[in-house]
Amino acid sequence: MPESEPAGWRQVTVVVGGLAALVVVLLSAFALPPLHSGPHDVPVAVVGDPVAVQDVADGLEAAQPGGYAVTSAENAARARELILDREAYGALVLGESGPRMLIASAASNAVATQLRAVADRLGDEEGTEIPVEDVRPFPADDPTGAGLAAGALPLALGGWIAAVVLLMTVRGPRQQAAGAVGFAVVGGLALTALIQFGFGTFDGNYWATAAAAALGISAAAWAILGLRTALGNAGLGLGAIALILLGNPLSGLASAPELLPAGWGTLGQFLPPGATGSLLRSVAYFDGAAAAGPGLVLAGWLTAGILLYAAGVRRAAQRAAAVSADDAPKTSPTTGSGAAGVPSTAGAE
Template sequence: MRAEEASGTSAAGPGTGPQPGAPKGAPGGAKKYALMVLFPFVMVMLLVSVYSGAMHSPSPKDMPVAVVGQTAQAEKLASGLEATDGSRVDVRLVSTVAEAEQLLHDREISGAFALPTTTDSAAVLYTAQAAGASQATIVESIFQPVADAQHLDMDHKDVTPLPTSDGMGIAVLFTAIGWMLAGYLVVTMVSSGAPELSSRRRMVPLMAGWAAVMSTMVWLLVGPVIGAVDGHAWALLGLGWLSVFSVAMAQTFFARVFGPLAVLPGIALFMFLGVPSSNIMMSIYTVPGMFAFLHEVLPLPAAGEALRSILYFGGDGVGGHLAVLGAWAVAGLLLTTGIDRLRRRGKGRATAEAEHITAESASAEALAAA
């Protein structure tokens, strides 16, 4: 062997072969840099386009409201409001204030306008601040011109007020956001930083325990520590556990499919699309129609509405929202199970083919030797 070969160099001179610490080839480097830029680019585009597109110009559309009364004047007002405002409101006529208040409690209407019962009394606008502070403001902006046109004073009655500790109703939103973050971020970190824990057998109990811990911590913060939420400890702990666990199971499936980029569909579904469709920061009747659909199917709206039902409406209507969260948990688990089985079968077939090829090669070598 020549001296240069023994020393690991060639006649072409030193440094021709791969050197320790040398940068990778251009294709690999280009892919790495492209992925580095892609993540922040997509995040910014999602945030700006979704939030601005949904909330830059809120305007009511088919907002359900009621006019209270059995008189001809009430009927005329209801039909006139429907004709004047067109698609802005969906007006119904109800007979009594008690009926209107029940509809507000059930969140089937956003507000109710009652004409004066005597010549010296005022009209009354009934709203439920706990169903959305911004929604109550929009209802007032709809009916104040009606009262002004008829030279009526208008009193306001809030049938379900928000607590003084949370006059804007934002505790519900940020509690639900905390649950979403706890669910999808931990799966992303485990999948990239500790892949040995990503098997379904390990991930399910791990996420069940994590959901219990984070549900407790979030409740401690918004309840005893900050005081934004009062009471309902066991209900909030249970809802928090289900919210975190359901998002974690869904994110586990995304991690199987998208790998390190799973954070993108996760943050898009659980945050960027979830906030405008939550019906908490802004009324669902003031955002584009797509978000009204997403309000019925995404985890953040389900968690937020369930929490609001528990805190302010005695749990009425919470069942449907819990069903949405449960569906995300079950779907994530089933889809993850399915994709794991498909991959195992694929690996099994590849192993069988490799063994077959090895056996044929061994047979050919034996025949050649004979």
């Protein structure tokens, strides 16, 4: 009808404007982190007397302002412990035999590369070569950890797609819940098997790593199930933003959270892809060190998703019951056992 044309054109304008804004946000989310990447408070340890430690800290600050957070370690053994506990990415050991650098490429290949460059620069200043020891490297079959970095998007997309497929094809909340649990378990086992035995990226305990992957997939899938059930299609959009639009580029899997723009790396660790990546890294390479933080983040997403899903299912059941009550045939209170909907004529003159 002619009177509906203005409303239709307004709708087109709103949709086009919204899509353009979405593309801008998408480009910003994927392009800004690499463009503005660099070290931000990367924790490193230094072994030496207080004056030497301060000199190193001052030198790092001058070369990269705000780039490194230096802490003092009593000895090389303590420095190694800090690295394996994931409290530091590396350590500079200043000893009588000369300085040496400890790194852990499995914690972040990008940070390890930067620490190697720091060792080279310090060696040039000292006129000597500073040896570098990798205390926790990636397995030989995947020395750069490419398989781990490549797993971020499948984890995010897998949980999102699984939830959408379950909502579209499976009827009944119990069946959908069972499907989500089953997919998380099977997906975790399959994904870990592929990365560990197919790519050679993981070399830790398979079952523990698979459990970490299953928790990440479950958190993503339940987040989408809960958002969609409670909020409708808007929930799918919010889930896509959290898991894909922001979660993937801010996960830090390809580099490290401390190498992303200040604040963005921290945000990424509170989203499922970033938390899943950090949990997998801790479990697969560091015997679970520093796994509590990302594990709690994923548990929070999982719990919130389940609660939203339960609330949405309960609300849908209440609406269905209300509709059924409104559509039910009504019987006059005076009809007794007479036919429903037929007014009683008893006592009429």
